Amino acid sequence: MHLLLVEDDHLVAEGLCRSLRQQGYSVEHSSTVKSAMQWLQNDEIELVVLDLGLPDGDGIDILKHIKKHRKNLPVVILTARGSIDDKVMGLDLGADDYLAKPFDPAELFARLRVASRRVTQAQTSTLKVGDVEMDTAAFTVSFQGEPVNLPRKEFMLLKALLENQGRVQSKQQLENKLYEWGEEVGSNTIEVHIHHLRKKFPKEFIKTLRGIGYVVGKR
Missing domain, CATH: 3.40.50.2300 (Response regulator)
Structure with a gap:
């Protein structure tokens, strides 16, 4: 919150x-x-x-x-x-x-x-983009109905992207989100966790706009 x-x-x-x-x-x-x-x-x-x-x-x-x-x-x-x-x-x-x-x-x-x-x-506690669904109240994520286990930082990054579906989130914006939630943020934290998230969801689910940031959903 x-x-x-x-x-x-x-x-x-x-x-x-x-x-x-x-x-x-x-x-x-x-x-x-x-x-x-x-x-x-x-x-x-x-x-x-x-x-x-x-x-x-x-x-x-x-x-x-x-x-x-x-x-x-x-x-x-x-x-x-x-x-x-x-x-x-x-x-x-x-x-x-x-x-x-x-x-x-x-x-x-x-x-x-x-x-x-x-x-x-x-408010609804459910965020959904395509086959990816997150319950922010229960802290759960699923893909095509199957549970996906995410560490805290990956969960928070995915939440920030889902909450802003269709809107590009810069690396700085995502770093600020993690910092606001009390997380340590290193120089390559975002890239590392985006890389891990991409392994758990379909290719191109998280799109990179080179030099701008990341986005999920239609744009």
Whole structure:
């Protein structure tokens, strides 16, 4: 799940980004209202963890923007404002949950799982291109109905390609995906794993556009 963390405290943000990636989230970080608004133009953002006290404005304005333009996007407020009035206001404005600092990371992760389930239950978990099918919820892949076992990095690369079928994904975009998911990325990581994936699926399933990137599906 693609998560936007809006947090201006550098140390808190660094620790949370690392922990969230370990939990399996793909994480983007913003420290200001302005940059958060820019990230929210990206339809791939599926979940927001929102601080309220930001250097260039109030996180409440971000919440209002989300509920006006993307009302189904889950928002978990994580802030030092812990009064009952603040919590009531945040929840009344459409936040899915409200957690005051200091907080226990395990509690935050539990609340995010609840918010995540609401998203995944509202969306199909199946990606399909030709005879290749992936269930992103069950972490399974099949070809012509037969299971295909993939290591984690190969699964994630294939997921990125299937999610963008018909659209070319550059090496840099795929490297960024692996990095967001907390994976180590070497100089030839993408080429090696694409090579391994090609051995498990039909020839030309993953097409290379020389000097541009990789694509599956019609283009």
